Amino acid sequence: IANPTLTWPNHTTLVTGVTPARHGVLFNGMMVRQGPSAPLKLEPWKDKGELVRVPTVYDLAFKAGLKTAHVDWIPTTNAGTFHFEFGERPNAVNPIEREMLASGAITATELKEFNTRNPAWRDVFWTRAGVHIVKEHKPNLLLFHLLNTDAINHRSGPGTWASMSAFAFADTCLRELSDAVQAAGLADKATFVITTDHGFKSAKRIIAQWHAQESTHDERLAYFSNRRLFSAEFYTKGRIHWAQDAEQLLRLHRANQIDYILVSTPEYAALPEEIRTSFSKLSGYYPTPLE
Numbered sequence: 001i002a003n004p005t006l007t008w009p010n011h012t013t014l015v016t017g018v019t020p021a022r023h024g025v026l027f028n029g030m031m032v033r034q035g036p037s038a039p040l041k042l043e044p045w046k047d048k049g050e051l052v053r054v055p056t057v058y059d060l061a062f063k064a065g066l067k068t069a070h071v072d073w074i075p076t077t078n079a080g081t082f083h084f085e086f087g088e089r090p091n092a093v094n095p096i097e098r099e100m101l102a103s104g105a106i107t108a109t110e111l112k113e114f115n116t117r118n119p120a121w122r123d124v125f126w127t128r129a130g131v132h133i134v135k136e137h138k139p140n141l142l143l144f145h146l147l148n149t150d151a152i153n154h155r156s157g158p159g160t161w162a163s164m165s166a167f168a169f170a171d172t173c174l175r176e177l178s179d180a181v182q183a184a185g186l187a188d189k190a191t192f193v194i195t196t197d198h199g200f201k202s203a204k205r206i207i208a209q210w211h212a213q214e215s216t217h218d219e220r221l222a223y224f225s226n227r228r229l230f231s232a233e234f235y236t237k238g239r240i241h242w243a244q245d246a247e248q249l250l251r252l253h254r255a256n257q258i259d260y261i262l263v264s265t266p267e268y269a270a271l272p273e274e275i276r277t278s279f280s281k282l283s284g285y286y287p288t289p290l291e
Contacts, residue, residue, distance in 0.1 A: 007150065008051075008074055010197035015056040015073075015143065024053040025075065045089075048079040058082065058141060066140035071130045072122075073143040084137050086129035090114055100132055119151040120169060127173040131180040138184055144177065146170050158200040246272050253278065 002013045002020055008028040009020040016023045029044030030051055052075065058068045062081035069084035070076055076087065086096045092111050100106045105128045114122065123146045130144050152166035174194070181190045241258060243249035250272055252258045261279060263271060 005198040007197050011074055011145070012052055012056075014195060014197065015058060016052070016054050017057075018054055022054060025051050029075075044075075045077050046075070047077050048075050051075045056081075058143065061141045067137065068141045069133045069137065069139035070143040070145075071133065072126045072145040072147065074145070084133045084139060086126065086133070090125075090129075096129060096133065099136065100129065103132070105129075105132055119147040120166075123148045123169070123173055127176050130177050134177065134180040134186070135184050138186060146173055153200045246270060246275075249275060 002010055004020060004026055006028055009023075009025045012023050012025040013019060020026050027042060029042045030046045032041045032043050034041050058070070058079070059081045062068045062083075067084070068082050070082055071086045072088050074088055076082065076085070084096055085094065086100075087094075090097050090111060092098065092101065092108065097106070097111060101108060101111065106125055110125065114125070126144075126146065130142065133139060133142060149163075149166045149170050152162050156162035174192075178192070181187055241252055243252060243261075249261070253275060261271075261275065
């Protein structure tokens with residue numbers, strides 16, 4: 001796992017063998033500047049060629065004449081080096097989708113509503129796509145990504161019953177893929193590499209730096225900054241405070257009114273010692289600029 005500990009940067013590290021500092025994918029998409037006073041904009045569906053700066057294992061396999069495939073691997077938009085694809089946003093005009101429609105593995109309504117359905121539902125059809133590709137096309141390389149474990153752990157946290165159930169469901173999906181490999185007569189040739197793109201950590205009280213991305217549900221959040229411009233994705237349904245100086249932040253803390261503090265990297269040093277010893281420091285990003 002590499003920093004930033006996000007899905008797209010680590011998916012790209014897995015298929016390139018280099019860190020985000022080299023392959024260039026730092027977000028779940030491309031962060032685009034909209035002007036000196038405007039917030040940054042995340043554009044997720046940029047072409048793979050614009051996002052990834054180095055060759056991937058599937059590029060090299062394709063160039064070597066091997067059959068390549070992916071199911072929900074990212075970033076792969078218009079990669080041009082896959083023979084078979086069933087992507088994050090499937091479309092009825094694509095070859096694999098057409099084959100699955102013809103076989104009854106998915107209906108036109110299910111395909112049309114695909115991106116409105118929950119992650120577990122989508123995992124069922126991504127698994128069907130993987131099974132279909134293995135049985136019908138026998139690729140030399142298949143990249144396969146399930147989403148539900150990520151979604152459940154973001155919502156419920158690691159180590160919970162929901163988390164364990166999500167992993168059990170992922171095992172069921174992998175069993176179906178393994179059975180497809182057996183049925184295709186590839187069992188003695190296939191190698192499964194089962195890995196993760198990032199993990200999860202539970203913490204009750206958090207200081208999150210810079211551009212952290214966490215779901216806080218109903219907890220109480222404090223922004224600590226003397227500026228109103230804050231390029232962060234931090235979601236909460238609870239009360240939000242804005243502490244413009246250390247004294248105000250301490251008052252909120254001592255009154256037990258905050259569970260999370262969001263602070264920009266340059267201003268982390270200004271946090272009072274009492275705050276730093278009371279909260280866990282958690283950040284998915286380097287606390288200093290990338291080299």
